[in-house]
Amino acid sequence: xxxxxxxxxxxxxxxxxxxxxxxxxxxxxxxxxxxxxxxxxxxxxxxxxxxxxxxxxxxxxxxxxxxxxxxxxxxxxxxxxxxxxxxxxxxxxxxxxxxxxxxxxxxxxxxxxxxxx
Numbered sequence: 001x002x003x004x005x006x007x008x009x010x011x012x013x014x015x016x017x018x019x020x021x022x023x024x025x026x027x028x029x030x031x032x033x034x035x036x037x038x039x040x041x042x043x044x045x046x047x048x049x050x051x052x053x054x055x056x057x058x059x060x061x062x063x064x065x066x067x068x069x070x071x072x073x074x075x076x077x078x079x080x081x082x083x084x085x086x087x088x089x090x091x092x093x094x095x096x097x098x099x100x101x102x103x104x105x106x107x108x109x110x111x112x113x114x115x116x117x
Contacts, residue, residue, distance in 0.1 A: 001029070002038040010045040011080070017043075021084060028088045029063075032095050038064045039091075043080050059083035061091045071098060 003022045007013040021041055029036060040062045047056040060074040071094055075086030 001026070001033045001036045003041065004038060005041045005043070007042075008044040011043055024084060024088060025061075028092055029095070032063075032092075032099065035065055035099060036063050036095075037066055040064075041084075043083070046076075057083045059087040061087045063091060063095060065095075065099075068098070068102065071095060 003025055005013065005018045005021050007017075021043075025039055025041070026033070029039070042058075042060040042062075044058045044060075045056060046058055056076070057078065057080050058074060058076050059080065060072065062070050062072045064070045071091070073087055073090040073094055075083050075090055077083035077086055
């Protein structure tokens with residue numbers, strides 16, 4: 001699983017920030033790691049550094065899965081850590097549901113009206 005971290009112009013990207021994000025994502029998404037080819041992370045400060053407000057930090061995660069369409073989630077928080085934690089939780093939940101549906105086709109009826117095995 002490759003992890004790509006991007007920041008907007010209001011956030012200073014660093015090797016330390018990248019390694020922290022990678023560690024959190026690898027830990028939280030380890031059970032899906034064989035199915036995920038890449039996770040793109042976008043950290044942004046919605047109100048820039050000149051203004052402050054509630055939940056002005058945003059984290060967008062896009063997971064690219066083998067043989068499937070990308071999955072995208074986002075979360076806002078008071079800090080980048082909160083936004084990353086919220087987006088990671090949302091992504092793990094969505095990945096679990098999406099992959100479970102993809103793997104469990106038994107009992108469903110196809111569009112042609114034929115039952116699947």
